[in-house]
Amino acid sequence: MADEPQYLRPNVIIEPLVDRFYAWLHTVAPVQASMNLAYLQAPLLESYLQSPPVHVAATANPELRGGYFVGIPEERSEEVRELLNGIKRTGADMFAFAEAITKAEDMVRQGATGFDLTPLYQKLPAELAGLVEIAYDTNNQASLHFLEPLVYKSKAYIEDRQSVQLSIEPGVERPFILSTPRLPGPDVLDLHIPFRHPGLQELFGARLRPRRLSELREALELDDAQAAQLATLLTGEYGQAPDRHIEEGGRIRYFGHACLALQTPEATVLTDPFISADTNATDRYTYRDLPDHIDLVLITHGHQDHIVLETLMQLRGRVGTVVVPRSSRGNLCDPSLGLYLEHLGLPVLEVDEFDEIPFPGGRVVSTPFLGEHADLDIRSKSTYWIELGGKSVFVGADSSGVDPALYRYISSHLGTADLAFLGMECDGAPLTWLYQALLTRPVTKRMSDSRKLSGSDAAQAGEIVRELGAKEVYIYAMGEESWLGHVMATSYNDDSYQMQQIEKFMSWCKEHDVRAGHLLNQHEWRW
Structure with a gap:
C-alpha cells in the first residue's frame, strides 16, 4: 500500500498512564505522586492481589461506583503482581521520598514549638535535603514548604514511569481512573514514551494536516508491529466539522x-x-x-x-x-x-x-x-x-x-x-x-x-x-x-x-x- 498522507481518525483517544494508572495531577506532580504511590496505589494493588474476586465484584456494584477497587479479571492477576513488583523496584526512590515526608511532617509537629527552627534542618531525612523549607505562619504553626521546581529535578520525579495508550473510543464506559490500571491489550497501541514526547503533537496534528505513516512512525519511534497498529488509527477522510469556525458575531x-x-x-x-x-x-x-x-x-x-x-x-x-x-x-x-x-x-x-x-x-x-x-x-x-x-x-x-x-x-x-x-x-x-x-x-x-x-x-x-x-x-x-x-x-x-x-x-x-x-x-x- 502506498505511503499516502492520511489523517488521524477523529475518534482516536489517548490515555496517559503513570505506572499504568491513568495520569492526573496527584500521580504526576512528584511530591503528591510519591505520596499517592506509597499510600494509595501500591496498597490498592496489594489489596487486589489478596482477593481479586472481591475487587471485581465491587466494581460491578452500582452502589460502590467510584470506590477504590481494581476492576481487572482474576485471570490477569499475575500481570497485576508483575506490575506491583515493577512499581516497587523502579519507584524505590519515590517510596523513600514519601516516607521522608511523613517523618518530616511528624518531626515538625513535635519539634516546632515556637522557637528557632534552625536545629530542625539537621533532623530532616536525607531525601528532603535542599528540597524543603520549614516556616511558621502568623499563628505560630509550623509546616514544610516544598521547593517544587527542584523536586521535579530530584529522584522523586521519574519520567520513565510515563506511557500512553492509543485506541479507538469504545463508546462504553471505561474503568474508573483512580483505581484500575490499564494493562496491555490487543486493541490498544502501547507506547513507552513521556507525555511531552514531540511525536504525540505530530500525531494529533494529523487531525488537521495529513501525515504519512512513515513520518508518524519516525516521529513516535515505532517498531514494525507498532507501526502496523498505528495504521489502523489513520484514515484518508478529513474528519473536521465544517461549522467549527464562525464568520460573524459570537x-x-x-x-x-x-x-x-x-x-x-x-x-x-x-x-x-x-x-x-x-x-x-x-x-x-x-x-x-x-x-x-x-x-x-x-x-x-x-x-x-x-x-x-x-x-x-x-x-x-x-x-x-x-x-x-x-x-x-x-x-x-x-x-x-x-x-x-x-x-x-x-x-x-x-x-x-x-x-x-x-x-x-x-x-x-x-x-x-x-x-x-x-x-x-x-x-x-x-x-x-x-x-x-x-x-x-x-x-x-x-x-x-x-x-x-x-x-x-x-x-x-x-x-x-x-x-x-x-x-x-x-x-x-x-x-x-x-x-x-x-x-x-x-x-x-x-x-x-x-x-x-x-x-x-x-x-x-x-x-x-x-x-x-x-x-x-x-x-x-x-x-x-x-x-x-x-x-x-x-x-x-x-x-x-x-x-x-x-x-x-x-x-x-x-x-x-x-x-x-x-x-x-x-x-x-x-x-
Whole structure:
C-alpha cells in the first residue's frame, strides 16, 4: 500500500498512564505522586492481589461506583503482581521520598514549638535535603514548604514511569481512573514514551494536516508491529466539522461537563476541556467540532475532571496559552498546575486573582474561587470573567457561594454578567476520597464526611446570581454526561439532593425573571 498522507481518525483517544494508572495531577506532580504511590496505589494493588474476586465484584456494584477497587479479571492477576513488583523496584526512590515526608511532617509537629527552627534542618531525612523549607505562619504553626521546581529535578520525579495508550473510543464506559490500571491489550497501541514526547503533537496534528505513516512512525519511534497498529488509527477522510469556525458575531458551545468553547471570528477561548471522541454519538460536540486554533485554554482548578490530560494532550500545538491559577508554592496539598503542564510540553501562563489576559477582540480576568476543596489550603483555583463579542460571561466552575459578598466585589470591579455558568454538585465526595494519601495526620470519618468537595446549593447559587446581576444562568459541571463515567463515577436520580437543589434553584430563577437552564450533552448560544 502506498505511503499516502492520511489523517488521524477523529475518534482516536489517548490515555496517559503513570505506572499504568491513568495520569492526573496527584500521580504526576512528584511530591503528591510519591505520596499517592506509597499510600494509595501500591496498597490498592496489594489489596487486589489478596482477593481479586472481591475487587471485581465491587466494581460491578452500582452502589460502590467510584470506590477504590481494581476492576481487572482474576485471570490477569499475575500481570497485576508483575506490575506491583515493577512499581516497587523502579519507584524505590519515590517510596523513600514519601516516607521522608511523613517523618518530616511528624518531626515538625513535635519539634516546632515556637522557637528557632534552625536545629530542625539537621533532623530532616536525607531525601528532603535542599528540597524543603520549614516556616511558621502568623499563628505560630509550623509546616514544610516544598521547593517544587527542584523536586521535579530530584529522584522523586521519574519520567520513565510515563506511557500512553492509543485506541479507538469504545463508546462504553471505561474503568474508573483512580483505581484500575490499564494493562496491555490487543486493541490498544502501547507506547513507552513521556507525555511531552514531540511525536504525540505530530500525531494529533494529523487531525488537521495529513501525515504519512512513515513520518508518524519516525516521529513516535515505532517498531514494525507498532507501526502496523498505528495504521489502523489513520484514515484518508478529513474528519473536521465544517461549522467549527464562525464568520460573524459570537458563539458559545457547551461540550459537556465544564467545557465551554467561546468564539468570535477573531478568537476562541476554551474552558476546562474535557471532550468526547465518540463520533458515532449524535448528542454531543466532539473533537471534530473544535476550531483549528484555540487562543486560550482556561483551567479553573486541579481536580481530575477539570484538568484532563487525555484532552489537553490532543490539543498540544493548537493552543496559544493554557491559563492556570497560581498555587501557594510548596503546600503539600496544592501542587503547581503551571509546573505540571510545563513538564508535559504545554505553553502555560499562571495568574493571580484579577489578573487580566487580553486576546483578539476581548479579555479574560481571573476571579476568586471559594470553597469546594474540603477546606484545604489550596490556592490553585480560579473562576473567570470573559468578555468577547460584546458579552460578559462568568465561568464559575465548582466555586461556592458560601460568602456572597465576594461576588458583590467581583461585580463592582467588572460589571454585570450577561451569562453565568455555575456548578451545583452540592453534596460532593468527602475529604479522604481524593486527598487521603496526602494526609500525614489521620482524620476521623466524621471529620472527613463533614468536609466535602461541594459547590453551591440552591441558596448559594441564587446569591451568586443576585450579586452578579446575571441575566442568564446555566448549571453545568455536574458529571451527568455518559462519557464522563471513567473520571466522574457520579450517579444521580430524581431524588438525589443535588437534583432537588437544582430544581429549587430553577424555581428561584423563574421567580426572579432570570433565564436559566440545566445543561446536558450539548448546547449552543449565538448572537
